[in-house]
Amino acid sequence: MTDNSNATASPQGARQSEESAITRFFRATEVDTRMLGMLGALMLIWIMFHLFSDGRFLTPRNLWNLSVQTSSVAIMSTGMVLIIVTRHIDLSVGSILGFVAMIMGVTQTSFLPDLLGLGSPVTWVITLSVGIVVGALIGAIHGYVIAYLAVPAFIVTLGGLLVWRGAAWWVTSGQTVAPMDATFRLMGGGPYGSIGAFWSWVVAAVACIGILLMIVTTRRNRKRFNFPLRPLWAELTLVVVGCGAVLSAVAVANNYPWPKGIVKRYATANNIEVPDGGLFIAHGIAIPVLIAIAVGIIMTFIATRTRFGRYVFAMGGNPEAAELAGINTRWVTMKIFILMGILCAIAGAISTARLNASTNAQGTLDELLVIAAAVIGGTSLGGGIGTIVGAMIGAVVMQSLQSGMVLLGVDAPFQNVVVGIVLVLAVWLDGLYRRRSV
Amino acid sequence: MQEQTTTDNNTQAAPKVVEMTDCSISFGGIHAVDHASLDLHKGEVVALLGHNGAGKSTFIKLLSGAYKRDSGTIRIRGEEATINNPRDAKAYGIETIYQTLALADNVDTAANLYLGRELRTAWGTLDDVAMEAQAREVMGRLNPRFQRFKEPVKALSGGQRQSVAIARAILFNAQILIMDEPTAALGPQETAQVGELIKQLKNDGISIFLISHDIEDVFDLADRVAVMKNGQMVGTAPVDAVTKDEVLGMIILGKCPPGATPGPGAMDE
Numbered sequence: 001m002t003d004n005s006n007a008t009a010s011p012q013g014a015r016q017s018e019e020s021a022i023t024r025f026f027r028a029t030e031v032d033t034r035m036l037g038m039l040g041a042l043m044l045i046w047i048m049f050h051l052f053s054d055g056r057f058l059t060p061r062n063l064w065n066l067s068v069q070t071s072s073v074a075i076m077s078t079g080m081v082l083i084i085v086t087r088h089i090d091l092s093v094g095s096i097l098g099f100v101a102m103i104m105g106v107t108q109t110s111f112l113p114d115l116l117g118l119g120s121p122v123t124w125v126i127t128l129s130v131g132i133v134v135g136a137l138i139g140a141i142h143g144y145v146i147a148y149l150a151v152p153a154f155i156v157t158l159g160g161l162l163v164w165r166g167a168a169w170w171v172t173s174g175q176t177v178a179p180m181d182a183t184f185r186l187m188g189g190g191p192y193g194s195i196g197a198f199w200s201w202v203v204a205a206v207a208c209i210g211i212l213l214m215i216v217t218t219r220r221n222r223k224r225f226n227f228p229l230r231p232l233w234a235e236l237t238l239v240v241v242g243c244g245a246v247l248s249a250v251a252v253a254n255n256y257p258w259p260k261g262i263v264k265r266y267a268t269a270n271n272i273e274v275p276d277g278g279l280f281i282a283h284g285i286a287i288p289v290l291i292a293i294a295v296g297i298i299m300t301f302i303a304t305r306t307r308f309g310r311y312v313f314a315m316g317g318n319p320e321a322a323e324l325a326g327i328n329t330r331w332v333t334m335k336i337f338i339l340m341g342i343l344c345a346i347a348g349a350i351s352t353a354r355l356n357a358s359t360n361a362q363g364t365l366d367e368l369l370v371i372a373a374a375v376i377g378g379t380s381l382g383g384g385i386g387t388i389v390g391a392m393i394g395a396v397v398m399q400s401l402q403s404g405m406v407l408l409g410v411d412a413p414f415q416n417v418v419v420g421i422v423l424v425l426a427v428w429l430d431g432l433y434r435r436r437s438v
Numbered sequence: 439m440q441e442q443t444t445t446d447n448n449t450q451a452a453p454k455v456v457e458m459t460d461c462s463i464s465f466g467g468i469h470a471v472d473h474a475s476l477d478l479h480k481g482e483v484v485a486l487l488g489h490n491g492a493g494k495s496t497f498i499k500l501l502s503g504a505y506k507r508d509s510g511t512i513r514i515r516g517e518e519a520t521i522n523n524p525r526d527a528k529a530y531g532i533e534t535i536y537q538t539l540a541l542a543d544n545v546d547t548a549a550n551l552y553l554g555r556e557l558r559t560a561w562g563t564l565d566d567v568a569m570e571a572q573a574r575e576v577m578g579r580l581n582p583r584f585q586r587f588k589e590p591v592k593a594l595s596g597g598q599r600q601s602v603a604i605a606r607a608i609l610f611n612a613q614i615l616i617m618d619e620p621t622a623a624l625g626p627q628e629t630a631q632v633g634e635l636i637k638q639l640k641n642d643g644i645s646i647f648l649i650s651h652d653i654e655d656v657f658d659l660a661d662r663v664a665v666m667k668n669g670q671m672v673g674t675a676p677v678d679a680v681t682k683d684e685v686l687g688m689i690i691l692g693k694c695p696p697g698a699t700p701g702p703g704a705m706d707e
Contacts, residue, residue, distance in 0.1 A: 225571040305563040307556050310545070314553055317544030317590075324504055324540045325554035326525040384544035 028234040034378055034433060035390060041426075042397050049404035056407055060256035064283055066396070066403055067253075068189040068354070071288035072097075072347040073366060074395035077373040078299040079340035081391045082309075084374055085316040086336060087383035088146065088153035092160030093344050093370050096138050097363030099164040101348040104131040105177035105358030108184055124184035131345040138164065139341020143334030161367065169360040178357035188353030189286035191262045197254045200284035204250040208243040215239055254282040288350045292392070295346065300388045302339075312336060316384035372419070373398050376426045380434075397426075452480040454516070455614055455645045461500050461510030470496045472669040473510070473702055478614065483636060483646045484674075485660035487653060487689055493669035494649050495537060498616050501647075502534035503527035514614075525554075533612035537619040537649075539603040543592040548573035550591055551606045576605045580635070596623040604635065615639065618649045633659055653685055667692045670703025 026033055049057040056062060076093050083090050108127040116123060142160055146153045186193040195203070215235055222229055230238075258266070258281040266281070267274045303309040311332045315322040323329050347366075352358045377394030379386030401422060405415045456478040463471045471493045478484050488494045500507045503524040512519045514530045521527050527534070541550050548569040557565040557572070570587060577584045581601040591599055600623055607615055617636075621629040636646060636659050650656045657663070657677060665672040665688040672692045675685070679697030687693045694700040 221567045225567050227567070227570070301563075307558070307564065310549060310553075310556060310564060313545055314542035314549070317542035318540070320538070321540035321542050322553070324502075324524050324534070324536060325542075326523070326528050327554050328525075384542075 025234075028231050029238060030230060030234075031238075032387075034430075035387070035393070037433070038376075038378070038390065038393055038397070042393065042400065045397065045400050045404065049400070049407065053404070053407045057404060060252050062403070062407070063252050064256040064286065066399055067289045068286045069403060070396050070399040071189075071286075071292040072351045072354075073369050073373055073399065074292045074392045075295045075347045075350070076340075076343050076366065076370045077377065077391040077395045078295055078388045079336075079343040080370050080374040081299075081377070081379050081386040081388055082303065082312050082336045083153070083340060084371070084379045084381060085383060085386045086312055086333060087316060087319070087381075088333070088336075089371070090142075090153065090157045090160075090337070090340055091367050091371075092142065092157040092164060093340065094363040094366035094368075095161045095164035095168065096135060096341060096344040097348040097351065097366055098168040098360060099138070099171070100131045100135045100345045101352045101358040101362045102168045102171040102177065102360060103134050104128070104345075104349060104352055105180065106171055107131075108181045109177050109179075112181075119182060121183060123181045124187070127181065127184055128187075128345075128349050131349055132342050135341035135343075135345030135348070136338050137341070139338040139344075140334065142341070143337030146337065147330040147333035165360075165364075168362070172360070174360055176357050176359045180353060180356050180358075184349075185353045185356055186287050187291065187350050188356070189288045190354075191258045191281075191283060193288070193353070194253075194283040194286045195290070196284040197282040198284075200250045200254055200282075203285060203290070204246050207246045211242040211246070212239055250285065253285045256283045257281060258283065288354070291346065291350065295343065296388055296392050303388055308332065308335065313384060318384075369395075369398055372423050376423065378430060397422075452482065454478065455480050455514065456501065457511075457513040457516075458497075458501060459511045459513070461497065461507050461512070463496060463500060463505055463508050469669050471500065471507075474666065474669070474671045475510075475701070476664050476671065476674070478645045478647060480645055481640055481643045482662065483640055483648060483660045485648045485650060485656040485663045485677075486666065487650060487656070487663055487685065488666035488672075489689060490651055492651075492666040492689075494666045495618055496669075497666065498534075498618065498647055498649055501527065501614075502532060502536075502616050504534075504536075528554075528610075531611070531613035532616065533607040533610065533614070534616040535603050535607050535618060535620055537622065539599055539623075541591050541599060541603060544590050546590055547577065547587050547594075547602050550602055551576070551609055553606070555610065572609070573605075576609055577601065580605050597625065597628045600624055600628070600632075604632070608639065612644060614645050614647075616647045616649070619651070620648070621650075621655055629655070653682055653689070657682055657685070665689055667703050671701030672703045672705075673698040673700045675699065 046058060076097070080090060080093070104127050107130050108123050112120065112123050112126060138160070142153075142156050145151050145156045215238060219229060219235065257263075260278060263279050263281055264274065266272070267279060272279070303312065311322065311327050311329075314325070314327065315329055315332060319329065348363065351362060355362070373395035374386065374391040375381065375394070376397055377387070377390030377392065379391060398419065401419055402415060405418060410418070454477050456476075458477070459475045460473050461471060461475070462469065462473050474493070474497050476484070476486070476497075486494045486498065496505065499505045500510075501512060501521065503521045503526050506522050512521055514532075519526075519530055521530070524534075542553060545553075548566065551573050552569050557569050559565045574587060577587075581598065584598060584601065586594060586598070591602055594602065600620070604620070621632050624632065636648070639646060648656045648660060660677055662674060662676050663680070663685055664674040665685065667689070672688045673694040675695070675698035680695050684695035684697070687695065688698065692703055692705040694704040
């Protein structure tokens with residue numbers, strides 16, 4: 001160890017020397033071993049699928065698609081974490097998504113063209129804003145009934161599941177709304193809905209600088225108050241691993257070229273000569289993935305750096321204590337559900353843009369995927385425990401299982417069997433881990 | 439009320455900081471607290487005694503804001519107070535250490551100390567580093583061997599959890615302190631430590647309600663005892679005007695000795 005701040009005169013000094021190198025490594029880097037285990041499980045799933053599918057799983061194309069498919073559930077799972085942490089549940093997210101998607105579909109196809117003309121550049125902004133407001137209102141209604149009228153969240157959102165699914169049908173009497181505004185559709189990914197190789201590298205660079213800055217500021221803060229510091233080698237390891245992960249993810253996205261047909265159309269439209277070997281235009285990071293990452297960062301910030309987030313976790317740990325500490329627990333509960341509604345709207349926008357349509361069945365059963373993602377990601381149904389990152393990784397795990405099985409040609413009913421078993425298994429393993437570590 | 443005769447017990451002459459008059463609360467027809475009244479003077483330690491279920495915790499929760507009273511008035515420093523929730527009580531400088539400690543088990547010591555009153559940076563975000571630094575300082579005073587700042591309080595021992603709860607109460611310049619069974623979870627050494635702390639707080643001019651079902655815990659610390667039985671106030675007495683046995687008689691039988699001021703719950707002779 002290189003650094004030894006004076007505050008580390010710990011009584012456990014004697015025991016520390018007997019620890020194995022691995023334990024010492026984890027202690028020094030302060031890495032969450034549980035999260036590491038989950039990443040390991042994800043890698044295992046990926047490698048298994050890769051081997052069984054004759055090398056079709058770990059390809060830029062499949063991984064890129066996986067990232068786009070995960071976005072919508074990942075976004076909603078970040079809100080579900082806060083809900084489950086406070087010992088509530090939300091069964092209505094799929095229906096809210098469906099209803100808000102319908103509203104957004106109708107807004108951009110029926111109302112805005114009359115007002116702004118077809119293809120106006122602000123159509124998508126207004127549409128998304130309408131969706132977010134509607135989502136927030138629905139969340140506010142749920143939150144109000146749960147927090148102030150004291151109806152259990154299970155019942156309120158079970159009602160919401162039926163109400164909003166029915167309402168989605170009622171918006172257009174069941175008709176599918178299509179096609180969507182061209183700019184709006186960029187939120188769904190696809191060749192045009194990706195930012196290309198250059199900007200992807202820019203994002204990667206910004207992310208790497210962000211990682212570096214975060215570690216430096218934390219270190220400086222700890223120094224300021226003479227707290228124990230991580231040894232330098234541990235900090236360096238974190239920087240290298242973090243930046244390495246970012247750069248390789250971007251490299252993968254930049255290795256997935258546009259399909260030939262689209263390249264040809266793009267080339268003719270822009271008067272570009274296509275060489276003999278074909279033109280390589282990389283997708284880069286898809287816009288829905290960027291949105292999901294941004295949501296993840298903002299939600300992590302809210303959960304860990306704000307009063308609101310602190311209250312959410314305190315309420316989950318001991319609702320009575322939170323109330324006695326003077327926290328307005330009802331208002332916090334209502335805010336959590338408003339947030340969930342907003343996230344459903346964002347997820348709805350992505351899924352509508354990706355489908356290029358809104359249908360009244362959109363988001364059906366998403367609530368189960370979202371809850372499963374949060375729970376696989378380490379959110380405890382007993383309340384008080386959970387992380388945003390964990391839930392997002394959980395969403396990737398769920399999506400990996402599904403698209404992997406599609407790749408292997410597993411029958412649809414059997415896919416559900418596997419997903420169900422994995423969910424139960426994951427929660428059981430998590431319980432074992434927790435009981436051993438506390 | 440009888441005149442002050444002793445020299446070291448002159449807090450009765452100090453101004454009243456709390457006057458609870460005729461307070462009642464019932465839960466579904468059961469009168470948990472039935473027209474109970476109690477005062478607290480500045481720098482005074484009043485022990486509120488009674489059996490389990492006598493209504494003492496409920497009575498004092500009317501003051502800490504955990505319950506809302508059905509009737510009665512509470513005056514703080516002479517002025518009528520509106521206490522509808524714990525936030526209101528804290529605004530009057532009333533801090534409470536609950537019997538259950540009321541800690542959020544899943545977050546760390548600093549987060550618990552500042553729960554509901556977090557320090558924030560210029561950006562409006564939580565200033566965890568500053569909170570931890572403060573926590574280290576105040577815990578260092580209360581319990582110098584305490585080192586486990588990074589762990590959720592769930593992982594702490596009973597005594598450590600108790601010191602976190604106490605630290606939280608004194609961190610914010612409390613003027614009125616309510617301690618509900620503060621030593622119930624502690625060993626003899628830690629109990630003595632809490633006793634020392636109470637004396638020190640009293641010297642700082644803080645007024646304290648000590649709630650206990652065990653007279654041995656509090657008799658030597660208190661200036662005055664108040665006894666409740668079946669939701670009613672049996673009576674109050676300066677500790678040097680009554681013996682322990684007489685107080686025991688108040689607790690068990692509701693019998694008021696000559697040195698005490700009888701309340702509505704006193705047994706008729």
